[in-house]
Amino acid sequence: MIWYPWLDQDYRRLVALLMKKKRCLSILLYSNLGVGSELLVRALVRWIMCEKRRDIATCNQCENCKMVSSDIHPDFYKIDVLKKENSIKVEDIRKIGEIVQNYTIYNSKRVVWIKEIRLLTKEARYCLIKILEDFSEKNTYFFLECHQILPYLSSLNSKCLHFSLKEPSDETVMKWINENHSFPEINVRIATRSHSGSPLKALNLLKKKNWDSRESFYFKFTKNIIHGNDLVGFLRELRKEDVFEKISLLMILLLDSIKYRKNAVFNCINQDKLDLIRYINKVVSTRTLLSMVESLEKFVRNLNVVSFTNLDLQIIIQTCNLRSCFI
Numbered sequence: 664m665i666w667y668p669w670l671d672q673d674y675r676r677l678v679a680l681l682m683k684k685k686r687c688l689s690i691l692l693y694s695n696l697g698v699g700s701e702l703l704v705r706a707l708v709r710w711i712m713c714e715k716r717r718d719i720a721t722c723n724q725c726e727n728c729k730m731v732s733s734d735i736h737p738d739f740y741k742i743d744v745l746k747k748e749n750s751i752k753v754e755d756i757r758k759i760g761e762i763v764q765n766y767t768i769y770n771s772k773r774v775v776w777i778k779e780i781r782l783l784t785k786e787a788r789y790c791l792i793k794i795l796e797d798f799s800e801k802n803t804y805f806f807l808e809c810h811q812i813l814p815y816l817s818s819l820n821s822k823c824l825h826f827s828l829k830e831p832s833d834e835t836v837m838k839w840i841n842e843n844h845s846f847p848e849i850n851v852r853i854a855t856r857s858h859s860g861s862p863l864k865a866l867n868l869l870k871k872k873n874w875d876s877r878e879s880f881y882f883k884f885t886k887n888i889i890h891g892n893d894l895v896g897f898l899r900e901l902r903k904e905d906v907f908e909k910i911s912l913l914m915i916l917l918l919d920s921i922k923y924r925k926n927a928v929f930n931c932i933n934q935d936k937l938d939l940i941r942y943i944n945k946v947v948s949t950r951t952l953l954s955m956v957e958s959l960e961k962f963v964r965n966l967n968v969v970s971f972t973n974l975d976l977q978i979i980i981q982t983c984n985l986r987s988c989f990i
Contacts, residue, residue, distance in 0.1 A: 669699075677690070677707055679712065679726075680824070680826075688805070689805040689824065690806055690826055691824065691825050692809070694808070694828035695863065696861055698830065709728050709731045712730075712739070737769050739765045739776070742759070750784050751780075751787050753790050755787065756783070763775070767802060773803045774804045774806065776805075776806045776817075776842050777805070777808065780816065783819075788818070807819075807823060826858065831862055836855045836862040837851050844866070849934060850935075853933060856932045857912075881912070882942065884913065888986050889946075889989045916939070919932055923944055924944050
């Protein structure tokens, strides 16, 4: 069974909380993307359902444990977002409301897990709040997940206990990666610092396909933006599905250039791109670098709300702005 060592402390703390409370709980979990929260929730559900648990340990042998691990337990309900959609609709939450009014099927307890509550529509949020109010004392546990604190969720937040998962240190993540994989040390350090606090995202970057994509992106940035050879080619790069990752790579490079200028070269993340960082420093001022980073941050904030037509326009504007800084 897969498990991540940095989840140990949070697991013990949450089980202690569940043991202390005599009634079922609604718990709102905050965590970074890529920290492994899904494994933690499944471990907690096994503990709740286990027929032969001892203290914080589950037997992993009883029918309940096996069904939870196989994702077929009839009293464990998971609401996730389909790839083709981008929201959790009120109809999905109403189904949960109908379920919790009935008796459990296999166990005396029931667990509902909503993986990304920021994607609840307004109507779905209100429906969920009503369910939490009506069934907080019953035999149903709720685990709600969110990866950022959002003000419009305040009314929902008030119905739950809050728990923030601990971010593993870069040293912990590098040790874990090195013990389980054989990547070059400099690559491990770069990936870990690029995704600090998100070990699974760091590991994903180290995969050959993604690392090669990083190398290719920086090469095309140098060729097409700095030297202005093919702006249309760079536009195609930013229009790919991994636009978030590409913008992140670009922002890291620009921030590294600022660090380098402040004589903080050892704090630069891209230690394998120091020649490129030096060149950027020669031709772009600190003020311009900061302006570029600010513009990219605004672009990222808008990515989730703009239409495809506006997205293309935003990408064109960003590309032209970047090129103008190197003329």
